[in-house]
Amino acid sequence: MLLPGFEYRRPSALCEAVALLAEHPAARVLAGGTDLLVDLRERRQGPSLLVDVSELSELRGIGVADGVLRIGSGVTVGELLASPRVAEWAPALGRAAHGFADFLTRNKATLGGNLANASPGADMVVPLLALDAQVVLAGPAGERTLGLDDFLLGPRQTALRPGELLRAVVLPRPGGRQVFYKLGLKRGGAIAVVSVALRIELDAGRCAAAAVALGAVAPRPFRAREAEAALIGAAVTPDCIARAADAAAAASRPISDVRGGDDYRRAMVRALVARGLASAVASEPPTSPSPPAG
Numbered sequence: 001m002l003l004p005g006f007e008y009r010r011p012s013a014l015c016e017a018v019a020l021l022a023e024h025p026a027a028r029v030l031a032g033g034t035d036l037l038v039d040l041r042e043r044r045q046g047p048s049l050l051v052d053v054s055e056l057s058e059l060r061g062i063g064v065a066d067g068v069l070r071i072g073s074g075v076t077v078g079e080l081l082a083s084p085r086v087a088e089w090a091p092a093l094g095r096a097a098h099g100f101a102d103f104l105t106r107n108k109a110t111l112g113g114n115l116a117n118a119s120p121g122a123d124m125v126v127p128l129l130a131l132d133a134q135v136v137l138a139g140p141a142g143e144r145t146l147g148l149d150d151f152l153l154g155p156r157q158t159a160l161r162p163g164e165l166l167r168a169v170v171l172p173r174p175g176g177r178q179v180f181y182k183l184g185l186k187r188g189g190a191i192a193v194v195s196v197a198l199r200i201e202l203d204a205g206r207c208a209a210a211a212v213a214l215g216a217v218a219p220r221p222f223r224a225r226e227a228e229a230a231l232i233g234a235a236v237t238p239d240c241i242a243r244a245a246d247a248a249a250a251a252s253r254p255i256s257d258v259r260g261g262d263d264y265r266r267a268m269v270r271a272l273v274a275r276g277l278a279s280a281v282a283s284e285p286p287t288s289p290s291p292p293a294g
Contacts, residue, residue, distance in 0.1 A: 006047055008050050009049065009050070009051055009052065010051075010052040010055065011051065011052075012056075014053075014056055014167070017053050018138055018164070018165065019140075021051060021139075021164070021165060022140045024049045024051075025162045025163075026047055027049035027050070028045065028049070029050075029053055029116070030050045030054065031059075031074055031110040031112060032076065032109040032113050033113075034101075034109040034113065035113060035119075036050075053074065053165065056074060058072075059072045059073050059074030059112065059167060059168075060072045060075060062086065064089075068170045068172055069085060069086075069089045069090065070168050070170050071111055072111075073110060073112025073116075073165075073167055074111075075111050075112075076107055076109060076111075077101070077106040077109045077110070078103075078106040078107040080093060080094065080124075081106065089173060089174065090128075090131055090171060090174070090178070092130060092199070093180075096123045096124055096126065096127045096182065099182045100124070112165075115128075115135065115158075116166050117156070118152055118154070118156050119156070120155050120218065120219055121192040121221075122215065123182065125148070126196070126197045126215040127180050128148055128169065128171070129148055129149060129197065129211070129213035129221055130213040130223075131174050131199060131211070132171070132174070132211070133147075133148040133169050134147050134169070134170050135147075135148055135151050135166055135168070136170060137165070137166060137167060138164065139161055139164035139165070140163045143167065145170070146159060148169075149222075152221065153220070154219050155220060157220075174199055175201045175209065177199070177202075178197070178198065179197065179198040179199075179276035179279055179280050180197045180198075181194075181196045181197075181276055183195070185259055191259065193260045193264075193268065194215070194216055194217055194254075194260075194265050194268040195214070195215035195216055195221075196214055196276055197213040198210075198211065198212055198273070199211040200236070200277065200281070202236065202281065205235055206235050207232050207235075207240075208232070209232065210227075210228045211228060212224040212231075212244070212248055212273060214252060216265070217254040217265050217266070217269055224251045226247040226248075226250065227244040227247040227248040227251065228244075229247075230244040230247050231277075236281050241278055244273060245269075245271070246270060248270065248273045249266045249267070252265065
């Protein structure tokens, strides 16, 4: 199938890209293209202009400055997986990168594209939510920083304003232990049926801080605040873990589709949150769950 007709521009600087996007509100940003090109082929999008930002140095790089880890939006998932900085600061993000699609896709797909596409099952979003990530947005009025939770408005909907693009993701240095699970219908390259990211800090057996993020079980990835409230300040006993897992399942609003029913997804949220919390508390390296039979 032929792609719909469009104009193509490759700016040489970020300011030029922003100017093009401001001048052409219906334009789309092309980075890795792993989602956009599929949408074009399936006629789900038909922009008159593609602005190719894949070669912009301003969108590249992974580094630490002023106490935060900054990851350029043009960094590929493969680069995340290979980064010692990501492994040190955000192992849950590294685990999500490891289970992302296949080798070829990981080396084209960008972090910014995965976030800006705003899919309910976006793999990179879930661990970043658990790590209190912020996004840096560049636009005609300059840059602004927004919490990732505020950036995501709904399926395929973000807080990007006309002329803006996602420039970088920043992460404070997280404390505690991190877990990421993705449940798919197969081990490699699967779209998430359920994904769970956890971060928990313990102090003398009690939970000092917690984050529970869920993906593919609501219109957008989200923090399960009720589950976090069940943990913070409590002794992390099996009963506490069960209450948090129940709260996470109750907060989920999954659909039923060819990958799984809504009741199944809620049950898997409950199971994976409980497994992840028990693993984190026991200081055991988490492993990915096995795919369902059949």
